[in-house]
Amino acid sequence: MKINKVSLILVILAAFVLGIVAGSKLNGLSFSNNSLDPQTKTCKYNNKEYQTGTSFPAEDNCNTCSCNNGEVACTLIACDTK
CATH class of the missing domain: 2.10.70 (Complement Module; domain 1)
Structure with missing residues (x-):
């Protein structure tokens, strides 16, 4: 099974973007446990x-x-x- 280089690059890019989006969402969270x-x-x-x-x-x-x-x-x- 041959993986297309463009498809592989797109998958890596999508994972990278998802990581950035998830990280920015988590960064805005604050925990307030007295x-x-x-x-x-x-x-x-x-x-x-x-x-x-x-x-x-x-x-x-x-x-x-x-x-x-x-x-x-x-x-x-x-x-x-x-």
């Missing part, structure tokens, strides 16, 4: 602002709190009242 957003929320606790990942003393000065993307979580250890 869970992948690198910006994280800060936490407010006792009128102070804390960054995600930081730990700080709780109001009772016995327990420890931490900030995780806008949510404050504190330990609940019984403290000495001496």
Whole structure:
């Protein structure tokens, strides 16, 4: 089976043009998944602002709190009242 050179060139050219068109369409896409957003929320606790990942003393000065993307979580250890 003999392939015509012109047909082969046309097939290659068509594939090339299709690749360019598909690439330009994909280039215009943007993905907006908030869970992948690198910006994280800060936490407010006792009128102070804390960054995600930081730990700080709780109001009772016995327990420890931490900030995780806008949510404050504190330990609940019984403290000495001496």
